[in-house]
Amino acid sequence: MVASFERALAAGLQQRAEQQLYRRRLTVTSAPGAEVDVDGRRCINFCSNDYLGHASHPKLAEAATLAAKRFGVGSGASHLVCGHSSEHHALEEELAALTGRPRALLFSTGYMANLGAISALLTKGDFVFEDKLNHASLIDGGLLSGARFQRFLHNDVAALERRLARSDDEGRKLVAVDGVFSMDGDIAPLTELTELCARHDACLMVDDAHGLGVLGERGGGCAEHFELNTAQLPILMGGLGKGLGSSGAFIAGSEALIETLVQFARSYIYTTAMPPMVAAASRASIALLASEAWRRQHLNSMIERFRHGAEQLGLPLMASSTPIQPLLIGDAGRAMAYSGALMERGIWVGAIRPPTVAAGSARLRITLSASHSTEQVDRLLSVLADVSLLDRRGGLSYD
Ligand code: PMP
Numbered sequence: 001m002v003a004s005f006e007r008a009l010a011a012g013l014q015q016r017a018e019q020q021l022y023r024r025r026l027t028v029t030s031a032p033g034a035e036v037d038v039d040g041r042r043c044i045n046f047c048s049n050d051y052l053g054h055a056s057h058p059k060l061a062e063a064a065t066l067a068a069k070r071f072g073v074g075s076g077a078s079h080l081v082c083g084h085s086s087e088h089h090a091l092e093e094e095l096a097a098l099t100g101r102p103r104a105l106l107f108s109t110g111y112m113a114n115l116g117a118i119s120a121l122l123t124k125g126d127f128v129f130e131d132k133l134n135h136a137s138l139i140d141g142g143l144l145s146g147a148r149f150q151r152f153l154h155n156d157v158a159a160l161e162r163r164l165a166r167s168d169d170e171g172r173k174l175v176a177v178d179g180v181f182s183m184d185g186d187i188a189p190l191t192e193l194t195e196l197c198a199r200h201d202a203c204l205m206v207d208d209a210h211g212l213g214v215l216g217e218r219g220g221g222c223a224e225h226f227e228l229n230t231a232q233l234p235i236l237m238g239g240l241g242k243g244l245g246s247s248g249a250f251i252a253g254s255e256a257l258i259e260t261l262v263q264f265a266r267s268y269i270y271t272t273a274m275p276p277m278v279a280a281a282s283r284a285s286i287a288l289l290a291s292e293a294w295r296r297q298h299l300n301s302m303i304e305r306f307r308h309g310a311e312q313l314g315l316p317l318m319a320s321s322t323p324i325q326p327l328l329i330g331d332a333g334r335a336m337a338y339s340g341a342l343m344e345r346g347i348w349v350g351a352i353r354p355p356t357v358a359a360g361s362a363r364l365r366i367t368l369s370a371s372h373s374t375e376q377v378d379r380l381l382s383v384l385a386d387v388s389l390l391d392r393r394g395g396l397s398y399d
Pocket residue numbers: 108109110111112135137178182207209210239240241248249
């Protein structure tokens with residue numbers, strides 16, 4: 001590489017490290033689950049989005065293996081060329097039924113679903129309103145679309161209303177929010193948002209990456225939880241890589257919406273379709289939502305157990321009722337020190353730092369799963385108690 005370029009990269013990396021924001025990957029050498037082997041150490045995993053424990057479920061592996069034998073591993077092309085298999089098609093129909101929408105369209109990742117949908121639906125002169133804590137893919141989709149981009153205070157319906165009222169009538173208006181906010185775990189006030197959107201002729205889009213499989217009686221996600229039909233919530237994005245334990249994502253909505261995305265969403269058109277074996281595993285996962293409903297119940301009891309225990313210990317819980325249960329630490333270096341001390345004691349919890357979250361709001365992002373036992377959650381609480389005591393006594397070193 002050109003020397004000046006190389007020097008600029010090195011300087012950028014050094015700055016990241018000095019700000020305590022350097023990110024490193026750890027290597028997992030076992031199947032996902034409540035306990036994993038990471039960098040040669042066995043630990044209890046509290047940082048996965050595999051909320052139902054489906055990722056290592058034998059039914060998913062079996063479905064994927066059978067599909068690999070029948071369809072091969074790769075899809076071979078994009079959906080519009082020759083990559084759209086009967087497994088993809090059946091999965092789309094099952095996802096539409098699960099979310100109560102006329103149709104669903106698969107994307108290879110959630111990032112691509114959000115990017116492709118927003119940029120296909122809006123153009124210069126339109127408006128997009130986004131919650132400040134939205135996932136990066138919703139933000140990037142809004143920026144890419146060229147629409148007038150406005151962010152409003154987190155979950156603040158009144159602030160959004162002021163912005164909607166101020167924008168003139170020309171142009172489409174899209175309001176996009178996370179259903180469950182990925183770093184805070186709280187749920188968007190979707191009932192109020194649907195009413196507001198109806199009053200201002202705006203279209204609501206919800207990213208339900210963290211709600212699908214987890215929220216709702218049947219695991220149908222936030223649309224089921226809030227009982228929102230397609231007219232109220234026209235654009236629903238759901239993820240397959242979290243609660244459902246496989247990979248990929250979809251957008252669900254009306255016939256016209258889905259056909260528009262097929263024709264115009266560039267991240268749908270110009271990319272290889274997800275492997276059919278992943279679609280088959282996702283179908284097996286949807287079947288488990290009905291046949292193993294106990295997973296959602298157990299998950300909810302783990303969430304309650306953790307929150308109750310953390311409250312007793314005076315830990316800095318945030319206002320979340322979902323499997324995402326962050327502890328607000330504040331300083332990035334301190335959050336890293338906590339995460340390191342937990343890892344030394346066999347507990348894996350990631351420290352989330354800026355720019356993923358706002359400066360001064362670094363946190364431990366604890367996630368609970370139906371695969372956790374009560375003993376594992378109790379172990380997490382007792383280790384957190386030890387580490388926070390160590391911190392209070394000045395025994396936890398951080399810059
Ligand atoms: N939306 C939200 C709210 C997310 O948390 C994520 C994943 N971190 C995505 C979208 C992107 O999904 P995927 O990982 O499938 O690209």
